Amino acid sequence: METFVEIKPGRKPLQRIYLGTMLWFVGRAIQAAARVDNQVKKEFQSMPPNYTFSLGAFPNGPYMVVGKNDRGKATYLGGDLSKQPVDLEMTLKSMEHLFVLFTFRESTPTANSRDRMIVNGDVPQACAAVRILDIVQVYLLPKFIARLAIKRYPKWSLKRHTLDRTLILIRTLIGI
Amino acid sequence: MYIPEYYEFCCRVNMVAGHDALEKIPELLVSMGASNPMVLTDKGVRAAGLVDILITAMADKLCIKTIEDEVPPDSDLKVVNRLAGVYREKGCDAIIAIGGGSVLDTAKGINILVSENSDDLLQFTGAGALKRKLKPLIAIPTTAGTGSEVTIAAVIADHEKNRKMIFGSYFLLPDVAIIDSRMTLTLPVHITAATAMDAMAHAVESFVMLSKNPLSDAHATEAIGLICRHLPRVIQDPQDKEGRLALATAATLAGIAFSNATVGMVHALGHSVGSVCHVPHGTCMAILLPYGLEYNCHKVEERIADLLLPLAGADLYTRTPQKDRAAAAIACIRQLNRDLNQSTGGAHAVCFKDIKDREGNLSVPENSLPQIAQTALGDGTLFYNPEDMDYDDCLRVLQAAWEGIPLNTRTSKESQR
DSSP, X not given: OOOOOOOOOOOOHHHHHHHHHHHHHHHHHXXXXXXXXXXXXXXXXXXXXXXEEEEEETTTOOEEEEEEOTTSOEEEOOSOGGGSOOSEEXXXXXXXXXXXXHTTSSOHHHHHHTTOEEEESOHHHHHHHHHXXXXXXXXXXXXXXXXXXXXXXOOOOHHIIIIIHHHHHHHHHHTO | OOOOSSOOOOOOOEEEEETTGGGGHHHHHHHTTOOOEEEEOBHHHHHXXXXXXXXXXXXXXXXXXXXXXXXXXXXXXXXXXXXXXXXXXXXXXXXXXXXXXXXXXXXXXXXXXXXXXXXXXXXXXXXXXOOSOOSOEXXXXXXXXXXXXXXXXXXXXXXXXXXXXXXXXXXXXOSEEEEEGGGTTTOOHHHHHHHHHHHHHHHHHHHHSTTOOHHHHHHHHHHHHHHHHHHHHHHHOTTOHXXXXXXXHHHHHHHHHHHHHOOOHHHHHHHHHHHHHOOOHHHHHHHHHHHHHHHHHHHHHHHHHHTHHHHHOHHHHHHSOHHHHHHHHHHHHHHHHHHHHHHTTTOSOSSGGGOBOTTSOBSSOGGGHHHHHHHHTTOGGGGXXXXXXXXXXXXXXXXXXXXXXXXXXXXXHHTOO
């Protein structure tokens, strides 16, 4: 039988670097927010122990994996899907779709409604993961950009907007 | 008309509709290479004599291998496994599912096991696990509401492990859906009202949600028009065959619309009321639908305004100024609920506090609302709702729907700071 060579999508190195950096930053920010923000803490509490979820692009990434360890702490686990089993995979159908998402030309709900995202895993946990991502985007992005990324910009206390945001940014950069 | 930058639409089901559509089944089965079907139903449908109508319609043109009526109201993994064994043992080569959502979901589960020659349904859960066409499946809905004869999903409960398994694949679409007026002719009026409002909720939500597209819109508006024109007539005269066929057609149209455009918060809250308080799905949809529109109105006012045309007709639509059309559309749905309440002698509830069990106790106690709100936050349909919803929003909507008072829309707008 004749062997067919699988055609792989173009590599787009700059796009890959940009997305890799964004996912690295978001992953570490989730870890930081889980230690600072009560709402994110609560969302992680609702997940089972050792639960992991990923966000990335089909078929070759980049990805980020975040997990909750058996002591209940949320941790950024890097960008390699093969290092651990992933309970919930949120995968954009192509790197291009992920790029549109992370350049805020399309919000997460719009991407989802246009069938750009495949969600593989328990739906209640997927809802929790999306809420965590929304909160983290509000912490990381200026309001005018965050409003493009989420459905509704939340009403938060001044402490959350200032002190908690600063703490999360510092923790994200340091990685704690 | 709203045309998104990108959308997908698919409906591969062969629809056969009419007052004597059942008679077509033998011919359809032959065209699919099958001749020994298993008939799957539940005890209620069988007791209502609907299986007898099917058998009479088949006459001597078809050899039904077995009739199984052990499907519970909530589809069950054990039942799927057992009936897959019966299918193999009796040498069946197709399934005719006659009933509501649970019967059809059970049929889809059995079809997965017998087509994949497997005993483990778990390995086919999630989206996209099925890779090839399954054995022939004919769906005959007996309520004009769920639209499950044209949906790609199946939900099967594993009661031992207390979880629900969701299957999603285009291969789960039935090959044929038979819409026959005889199947809904004996449906009691209050169930007719609730199931028709379920179809109405499918159509209306698919028209205003984020995934809407021109093709789903066409199906949705036609479904809404059919329900508005025919539901009051059928409630007055349950033997109205034309009306029954129109409602069944509307339910299928609405099913096609929401399969391709999804639903939103009305279903998220409705699923949760159903799961916490065991209230029939159609009743929840009828009560929550106006609240869902009110909640989202500041985000999708134009879309809701467009609903006035199929809901009320061209006369009222043209007489109503554009700025008042959304409110008028919501008022139309409320009025339809009130009319149904009156014409069913109060059996069609318009708010949650009106729903009572046989002993006269509240089916949805006010103190259950926080649990319902918490459960709704885990429902995937919220992804597609135009406006975001948190716990407080869910509770606020549920409280208003419990009391039967309109939603304070200013609060929704203010939260959008």
